Amino acid sequence: MTVLDLFRLDGRVAAVTGANSGIGRAAAGALAGAGADVAYISRRDPAEAVVDATAEGRRAVHVPLELAEADEDRCAAVVGEVVDRLGRLDILVNNAGTIHRDDAEVHRVDDFARILQLDLTALYGLCRAAGRHFLRQGSGRIINIASVLSFQGGVRVRVPGYTAAKHGVVGVTRALANEWAGRGVNVNAIAPGYLETNNTISLQQDPERYAAILDRIPAGRWGVPADIAGAAVFLASDASGYVHGAVLAVDGGWLAR
Numbered sequence: 001m002t003v004l005d006l007f008r009l010d011g012r013v014a015a016v017t018g019a020n021s022g023i024g025r026a027a028a029g030a031l032a033g034a035g036a037d038v039a040y041i042s043r044r045d046p047a048e049a050v051v052d053a054t055a056e057g058r059r060a061v062h063v064p065l066e067l068a069e070a071d072e073d074r075c076a077a078v079v080g081e082v083v084d085r086l087g088r089l090d091i092l093v094n095n096a097g098t099i100h101r102d103d104a105e106v107h108r109v110d111d112f113a114r115i116l117q118l119d120l121t122a123l124y125g126l127c128r129a130a131g132r133h134f135l136r137q138g139s140g141r142i143i144n145i146a147s148v149l150s151f152q153g154g155v156r157v158r159v160p161g162y163t164a165a166k167h168g169v170v171g172v173t174r175a176l177a178n179e180w181a182g183r184g185v186n187v188n189a190i191a192p193g194y195l196e197t198n199n200t201i202s203l204q205q206d207p208e209r210y211a212a213i214l215d216r217i218p219a220g221r222w223g224v225p226a227d228i229a230g231a232a233v234f235l236a237s238d239a240s241g242y243v244h245g246a247v248l249a250v251d252g253g254w255l256a257r
């Protein structure tokens with residue numbers, strides 16, 4: 001056994017939300033590349049993305065989920081469906097989420113509540129559903145996708161609901177990590193910086209904003225979804241067995257400034 005074997009995920013099953021695009025697709029493909037079968041949890045058909053896993057010789061299934069409907073029962077049903085169809089569940093990546101750009105003067109309370117449901121409450125529901133399964137099993141990994149806006153308010157990004165939700169993602173990650181660390185369940189988070197995905201499309205299309213953000217990134221480039229792959233495999237694998245409640249920034253150095 002070499003240290004690299006610690007990163008293998010053979011025989012394990014991962015569920016990744018929002019796995020049809022961007023960071024979720026990259027994480028799902030990376031976990032499959034390390035040996036895991038993958039449940040693509042998404043509201044849209046992930047047929048295009050699923051080939052990443054099947055090309056690795058892994059099993060891949062689609063389990064539909066609309067985050068707006070992710071209440072207690074729906075989250076439990078999603079976890080149950082993954083276990084029924086793939087035989088077990090070892091890893092949950094809570095990646096799906098949305099963003100709503102508006103000045104706080106126009107970001108109404110109902111907009112704020114909607115973003116909190118999609119980006120935080122649904123994530124908690126899935127943590128809880130998978131966590132109950134993992135506690136019975138005596139093992140499991142949860143990786144929540146946070147943001148640099150889990151630590152900052154953001155200048156000119158105009159996303160009060162999103163910022164609040166992403167701060168909450170780190171809070172939930174730490175709270176659950178503390179409750180479950182002694183019972184075989186690791187709960188951690190990844191905080192991506194500015195990555196070229198649909199989430200940041202309006203920033204990418206604004207040359208002045210794109211350049212201003214680029215200028216602040218020590219690595220000298222925007223990130224891409226593949227930048228998340230190694231962090232996802234690390235936090236899903238035995239290589240991070242003693243890592244609990246951590247938030248791993250994958251941000252080109254953004255938060256270090």
Ligand SMILES: NC(=O)c1ccc[n+]([C@@H]2O[C@H](COP(=O)([O-])OP(=O)(O)OC[C@H]3O[C@@H](n4cnc5c(N)ncnc54)[C@H](OP(=O)(O)O)[C@@H]3O)[C@@H](O)[C@H]2O)c1
Pocket residue numbers: 017018019020021022023024042043044065066067068095096097098118145146147148191192193194195196197198199200
């Ligand atoms: N890109 C960045 O710079 C960045 C930085 C920090 C954090 N993040 C976080 O990374 C995660 C993934 O985002 P991304 O950048 O990869 O963008 P993306 O390509 O837009 O991915 C977002 C995913 O969430 C899904 N989703 C959105 N609303 C949903 C809903 N109501 N119900 C079910 N699924 C829904 C999307 O499904 P559809 O394809 O059907 O819309 C998509 O699969 C998000 O949590 C985001 O906040 C991104």
